[in-house]
Structure formats: C-alpha cells, structure tokens
Amino acid sequence: MVPVTAADASRETPLGVIASQPSLAPSAGPGTDGAHTDGARTDGVRTDGGPADGAPADGGPLAVAAPGVPPVSVPPAAVVPGGSATADEDALSALLALLGADLEACNRAIVARMDSPVRLIPQLAAHLVAAGGKRLRPMLTLACARLCGYPPGEAPAGAPGDTPEDGTGAAGLRHVHLAACVEFIHTATLLHDDVVDESRLRRGQASANAVFGNKASVLVGDFLFARAFQLMVEDGSLRVLAILSQAAATIAEGEVLQLATQNDLGTPEDRYLDVIRGKTAALFAAACEVGAVVAARPAAEEAALADFGMNLGIAFQLVDDALDYAADQVLLGKTVGDDFREGKITLPVLLANAAGDAAERSFWQRTIEASEQTEADLDTALALMSRHGAIAATLDRAGSYAAAAQAALGMFPDTPLRRALAGVCDYTVRRAR
Numbered sequence: 001m002v003p004v005t006a007a008d009a010s011r012e013t014p015l016g017v018i019a020s021q022p023s024l025a026p027s028a029g030p031g032t033d034g035a036h037t038d039g040a041r042t043d044g045v046r047t048d049g050g051p052a053d054g055a056p057a058d059g060g061p062l063a064v065a066a067p068g069v070p071p072v073s074v075p076p077a078a079v080v081p082g083g084s085a086t087a088d089e090d091a092l093s094a095l096l097a098l099l100g101a102d103l104e105a106c107n108r109a110i111v112a113r114m115d116s117p118v119r120l121i122p123q124l125a126a127h128l129v130a131a132g133g134k135r136l137r138p139m140l141t142l143a144c145a146r147l148c149g150y151p152p153g154e155a156p157a158g159a160p161g162d163t164p165e166d167g168t169g170a171a172g173l174r175h176v177h178l179a180a181c182v183e184f185i186h187t188a189t190l191l192h193d194d195v196v197d198e199s200r201l202r203r204g205q206a207s208a209n210a211v212f213g214n215k216a217s218v219l220v221g222d223f224l225f226a227r228a229f230q231l232m233v234e235d236g237s238l239r240v241l242a243i244l245s246q247a248a249a250t251i252a253e254g255e256v257l258q259l260a261t262q263n264d265l266g267t268p269e270d271r272y273l274d275v276i277r278g279k280t281a282a283l284f285a286a287a288c289e290v291g292a293v294v295a296a297r298p299a300a301e302e303a304a305l306a307d308f309g310m311n312l313g314i315a316f317q318l319v320d321d322a323l324d325y326a327a328d329q330v331l332l333g334k335t336v337g338d339d340f341r342e343g344k345i346t347l348p349v350l351l352a353n354a355a356g357d358a359a360e361r362s363f364w365q366r367t368i369e370a371s372e373q374t375e376a377d378l379d380t381a382l383a384l385m386s387r388h389g390a391i392a393a394t395l396d397r398a399g400s401y402a403a404a405a406q407a408a409l410g411m412f413p414d415t416p417l418r419r420a421l422a423g424v425c426d427y428t429v430r431r432a433r
Helices: 087-091 093-114 120-130 136-147 174-196 208-212 214-235 238-261 269-294 299-326 338-342 347-355 358-369 377-388 390-411 416-430
Strands: 011-013 016-018 062-064 072-074
Touching: 093 120, 093 136, 093 174, 093 214, 093 416, 120 174, 120 208, 120 214, 136 174, 136 269, 136 299, 136 416, 174 208, 174 214, 174 238, 174 269, 208 214, 214 238, 238 269, 269 299, 269 347, 299 338, 299 347, 299 377, 299 390, 299 416, 338 377, 347 358, 347 377, 347 390, 358 377, 377 390, 390 416
Parallel strands: none
Antiparallel strands: 011 016, 062 072
C-alpha cells in the first residue's frame, strides 16, 4: 500500500476495472467548460448577498421543509455528533474561517435542492443533514477552487460560465453548486450504505432507515443522486460531468467490491485498498479536481488536486476503519464494532490475522469467515489487535497517505488556504489519536 498519483493506472478486479483516478476521465472539447445551461435558478442563491428562503441572515442553522411540513433545523458545517465544540471542530476552524461565505451559500443550495412536493423526500433528507456532519467533501471543492484562483479573470472563449446572463443568477457560483453536488453524492451513498449494512446509527442519531424504513432510504438516496446529476449538467462543463459521473460509478464499484470481499480473510491488502479507493477516496479526488477545472487551471494542477484528494480520502478511510475498533460510540457516531459484526475486511483485521498464531487465526476464521460470534468476541478481537499493534499500524499507514496528500499541494503558492488544506490532512489522522 503506497501513496497514489494521478499517473497510476486503473486496477483490474474480479468485477471489472475500477477507474481509481477521476483525473483519467476524458477531457471535454474546446469551449465546453464553464457554460451553464440552466434557466431560472431554483437553488435559493441570491445575487444581493442576502439569505435564501429558509436561510437566516446570521449564518446560523438553516430551516428546510416541504410544503405543509414543519421546518427542520439544519446545522452549519463542522457540527459533529454530540452537538458541542470538539477538537475536530477546532482543527477545521482555519478552513471554515476562509470559506465562511462560500459554505453558507453551499448550505443554502443544499437546502433548496432537497426540496420536493413529495413530503417524505425533504423530511428524510433533512433527518440526515440535521444530524450534523463536517461537510468536509464540499469544503474541499470550495477550497480547491479558491486555491486555484476561482473565479478566473475571464471565462474561456465560447463559455460564458460565470456571467450573470448565463442563468445562474449570480457570478462566480460554479464552485458552490458543485460543492452541493458533491454533498448530495455523499449523502446518497450514506443512505444506501446504512440499508446495505443494516445500520441503526448515523452521526450519533438513529439512521434514516431506522426511522423511515429501508425502502424510503433507498428511494430518497436515488433522488439525491438525481439531484447531483442535475447540478452536474447545469454546470455545462463536460469535463466536470466526466469527473463527477466517473466518481459516482467508482463509488458503486467500490461498494460492490467490498461486498465481494466480505468475510474473506484471504483478501490481499491491495484489494482492500481498491475497496477504499473506490468507495471513499474517489469522491475526495473528484471533489478536489473539479475545483481546478472551474478555475480553468492547467492539467498539472488538476492532477495535483486529484492526487491530494485521493491520498487524503485513503487516509480518511484507514482512520475510519481503525476507529471502528478503537473509538467510543459518541466519537464514532455509530455503533462500535459494526465492521467486525458484519465481517468486513479492513486493514486492522488483515494485520491482526496475519500476525496471529494458529489459535488466533482460528478465532478470525470463526468470527469473520464463518460469522459465528458471541458477545465476548469483539473484546477478544480488540485484544488481539492491541497485541499485534494492528490499530497503530493502520494509523501509521494513514499518516503516510496524509503526508502524500500534503506533498501534492507543493506546486501551489504558500497561502493561508493551502496551509489550511494541509491542516486537514493532519486533522484526518489526529482525530484517531
């Protein structure tokens, strides 16, 4: 397992090719980037700087409701399970300070685009959004666009893009709309994941499927995916559409590959890396890469931000996989040990099994491969991981990927925004320490 670059080829898997690098998506032809095609805006973003309907002027929690549905308070970004300030929140404060206005505009767009006359859709979507979350992925889109100097001085020839006449209702909002798109893709995958995993908790609260049922969760997830693709099309850039649509496909491939490797202790580490690159890191990479695209930056900068996002996403998932065995429920926001109970193959399990003696390997075969578990088995698994340093080794790997992500930022000027993005890499690993 080594840090990834945009030059890495796609990997062959039993399920086909996982296109691990969204930067390998085909470029659009001349004059295609930046042209919005949508008519009147429906995302609630105003040109006078004021709040959209349901959005407070002070940047506090937003209210979302369908017609006849009581409004639901939607917290701003960087609210973590438990609802109080934490070290996680402090670690992101520099980035939040630099993105405040952009993030508020993104939140307004998210609220407006969750709306539907079908009352269950905004109710269920708001349940998940109101549970909190750091909005890390959309923040990356906003930050990478600004890092690249968005909005550019002038739009590419033949692509009006950022002019008020193009139907956006405001200049320079492509990064906001694409950040909302990224959040919708992420939220849709969470809804589907909780159904597949039969999860009962998400972000420290009852999961949407636990409250509304599996059918509603799947269908609202589909709605959010559709909304995301609407936003891609409205942007008007074939390059953006290629990057984000490839990411959506890669996420699905990663999830299917994870299902195919479930309960299989013979899974190689490289195959495990394919899983996390697909299900998690692909969206991080795409979220960052489109920031360079909307700023009309050279291909080298697109590739650098894709590398940054890919390595950051891998580090993020490695830490998540470690936290499933090393965190408490409040910090994790879901039930500790879910991966163990579901027989998921993650790096802590692979390392502990490989380092164990015959009796220990028999334990892993019974609990993971045969899915025969008792209440005491999770404690035994934790003890074996501690004995062999599996959690610490997983976090060390995460640190290597986080360092590679920071290195990918080296071609950009040393600005407060670049330093804040580098700090996100530190935060990603530090949240598990």
